Amino acid sequence: MIISFSSINKFFDKQLDVFEVSEKLTLAGLExxxxxxxxxxxxxxxxxVGKITDISKHPNADKxxxxxxxxxxxxxxxxxxxxxxxxxxxxPLAKIGAKLPTGLKxxxxxxxxxxxxxxxxxxxxxxxxxxxxxxIFLIPDNFKIGQSLNTFTExxxxxxxFGITPNRGDCLSAxxxxxxxxxxxxLDIVSDLFDIDDNxxxxxxxxxxxxxxxxxSLRRYCLIEIDDIKVTESPFWLKxxxxxxxxxxxxxxxxxxxxxxxLFGHPIHAFDRNKISxxxxxxxxxxxxxxxxxxxxxxYVKSSHKMIAKNIRTNNEFYICPVYNELLELPKRLVSxxxxxxxxxxxxxxxxxxxxxxxxxxxxxxxxx
Numbered sequence: 001m002i003i004s005f006s007s008i009n010k011f012f013d014k015q016l017d018v019f020e021v022s023e024k025l026t027l028a029g030l031e032x033x034x035x036x037x038x039x040x041x042x043x044x045x046x047x048x049v050g051k052i053t054d055i056s057k058h059p060n061a062d063k064x065x066x067x068x069x070x071x072x073x074x075x076x077x078x079x080x081x082x083x084x085x086x087x088x089x090x091x092p093l094a095k096i097g098a099k100l101p102t103g104l105k106x107x108x109x110x111x112x113x114x115x116x117x118x119x120x121x122x123x124x125x126x127x128x129x130x131x132x133x134x135x136i137f138l139i140p141d142n143f144k145i146g147q148s149l150n151t152f153t154e155x156x157x158x159x160x161x162f163g164i165t166p167n168r169g170d171c172l173s174a175x176x177x178x179x180x181x182x183x184x185x186x187l188d189i190v191s192d193l194f195d196i197d198d199n200x201x202x203x204x205x206x207x208x209x210x211x212x213x214x215x216x217s218l219r220r221y222c223l224i225e226i227d228d229i230k231v232t233e234s235p236f237w238l239k240x241x242x243x244x245x246x247x248x249x250x251x252x253x254x255x256x257x258x259x260x261x262x263l264f265g266h267p268i269h270a271f272d273r274n275k276i277s278x279x280x281x282x283x284x285x286x287x288x289x290x291x292x293x294x295x296x297x298x299x300y301v302k303s304s305h306k307m308i309a310k311n312i313r314t315n316n317e318f319y320i321c322p323v324y325n326e327l328l329e330l331p332k333r334l335v336s337x338x339x340x341x342x343x344x345x346x347x348x349x350x351x352x353x354x355x356x357x358x359x360x361x362x363x364x365x366x367x368x369x
Contacts, residue, residue: 008021021185032162037156047094049092053075054067060112064081064114079116094121101127206223212281230252241259
């Protein structure tokens, strides 16, 4: 299990030493297999914050762009192939003379007959072991143009890789590890994340949605409805937090659910109430045995772990997979396969059966969404 040291330190009111903590945890049975530093201070001082003021198409290459990047009183022409940059973005500019961790020394070059006076960098090219963005590192606005990236000390961190044994599921989160640290180092856990009003009540329904459990494994199922939510891009600090756990940012709502899952170890799922077609959620682990396929974005996922949600309007059941075991390579279809007519035994056991079922769904124009 990988976890950022800063997420553990978040639960204490003092800065802890990563090596001392790792040693104590390992001796206590929570083995730390590796410690990987996230060290911005080691970046060459000639890698600085630049602002993109113009982007034009490369005249001799379809996949390249010619960017104008400004510092305080000078401007640089940079040829770049990244697709995630826009005018106004702050980006890492490796100036001529900079040396990257890969050993590459930046010099003036000509790319397809267009001169380039530097290089725009991703985090991996700067020696950072994770990437927040798919492409160039987009720097938040609180950093200044011309500032060297080796001064980004507030982004320094460590990535710990734990060998958690199956009997220590309580340690599969930042809080779980922090509890162990609290005992081993005689420290109090302090966090404003605990300062909440607990207004949970037992109720028969929540704004028209009822929940029925016919599972021997389910102890509690909680629902909350939050209004006036704007789905938008997540702030940099949240993207950065998730990236250290190898989780890509989706949007602010999904990212928040992942954030609290990583901190507290409790999975949370967010649904758009306007798109829910069911009024009753039935939780069950008693579905017939077999392998079922589920749609997750544009991918199809198979699993033998099942939960059932029944739509009381149509009396159809939806198999919801809580554990994604294996991705199945299939052509994309403009249909949803969430809705399965259990009475007609539309059970999916092989890719061939799945394709037949998809064709049937497409012809009948059956769709959950």
